Amino acid sequence: MAYNVLIVDDSVLIRSMVAKTLNIAGIHVGKHHYAGNGQEALDKLESHWIDIVFADINMPVMDGIQLIDTMRARDHLADIPVVVISTEQSEERIQELRAKGVRDYLKKPFMPEQFKEVVAKYLERED
Amino acid sequence: MEIANKHAFLEVLSEILEQFAFVFVEEEPGPVDPPGDGSPLLAEIDFSSTSRSGRLVMAASPSLCAEVAENVLGEDDQGHLPEDARRNALQEVVNIACGNLLARLYGTEEMFELSVPTCQEISAEEWREMGESEDVISLSAEEEPLLARLEVEEG
Numbered sequence: 001m002a003y004n005v006l007i008v009d010d011s012v013l014i015r016s017m018v019a020k021t022l023n024i025a026g027i028h029v030g031k032h033h034y035a036g037n038g039q040e041a042l043d044k045l046e047s048h049w050i051d052i053v054f055a056d057i058n059m060p061v062m063d064g065i066q067l068i069d070t071m072r073a074r075d076h077l078a079d080i081p082v083v084v085i086s087t088e089q090s091e092e093r094i095q096e097l098r099a100k101g102v103r104d105y106l107k108k109p110f111m112p113e114q115f116k117e118v119v120a121k122y123l124e125r126e127d
Numbered sequence: 128m129e130i131a132n133k134h135a136f137l138e139v140l141s142e143i144l145e146q147f148a149f150v151f152v153e154e155e156p157g158p159v160d161p162p163g164d165g166s167p168l169l170a171e172i173d174f175s176s177t178s179r180s181g182r183l184v185m186a187a188s189p190s191l192c193a194e195v196a197e198n199v200l201g202e203d204d205q206g207h208l209p210e211d212a213r214r215n216a217l218q219e220v221v222n223i224a225c226g227n228l229l230a231r232l233y234g235t236e237e238m239f240e241l242s243v244p245t246c247q248e249i250s251a252e253e254w255r256e257m258g259e260s261e262d263v264i265s266l267s268a269e270e271e272p273l274l275a276r277l278e279v280e281e282g
Contacts, residue, residue: 010243011222013199013215020201058222058243087226090238108223109147 002030038062162188191271
């Protein structure tokens with residue numbers, strides 16, 4: 001099955017790297033969608049079918065935390081799995097994200113196997 | 128910078144650049160000359176917790192930033208770098224290095240707020256000034272110059 005993914009990061013380099021890593025991990029992506037901040041991500045989520053969101057935290061305009069809070073407040077977006085990809089590593093931050101419903105947390109720099117594991121955990125079991 | 132912190136700083140920078148961009152880093156014994164291939168780029172990120180605040184600053188040659196961007200994007204993209212890819216590359220190196228360095232130095236129990244990294248061109252004179260300051264580490268990566276400075280204020 002092919003999944004539509006939304007990659008949210010203010011770095012065009014990281015967006016491209018995540019897309020390539022998904023490919024290397026052997027994940028069959030139907031369509032890649034990209035956003036440079038939380039607001040752009042919400043616009044994509046409201047206009048496209050998205051199966052999973054990979055999002056950074058520190059972004060201009062609207063950060064990842066605000067994006068997650070807004071998604072959870074909208075019933076039709078609340079159940080879309082969100083995986084945070086960030087450089088922040090504090091246990092408190094990770095607990096805060098999990099409390100907000102974030103499914104998983106990948107630390108930069110990341111490896112293809114981590115994406116494979118995440119997609120298997122949160123999407124394949126829902127097929 | 129304390130010796131223990133300097134070792135951790137060097138280790139983290141080496142690991143990050145190697146894992147993220149396939150670039151290998153060596154420490155230089157003294158200040159390194161400004162790059163000869165155009166204006167150097169300088170990226171910085173601020174951080175703060177309840178116990179301390181500070182900034183990580185890195186300056187690099189345009190060629191090194193381009194190499195990082197090319198390596199991250201992969202072979203297919205070489206020669207077709209997106210606009211701002213060089214700046215993006217250095218910003219992301221600073222971002223990743225900062226998160227990993229803070230975890231290495233202070234553990235994962237302390238929660239830091241990180242700013243969005245910024246990047247700008249600097250002059251050769253500004254490069255020299257930075258290179259001569261005591262707390263700067265002079266490095267070479269793939270034979271290109273690289274400067275790094277960690278500023279921490281306790282309290």
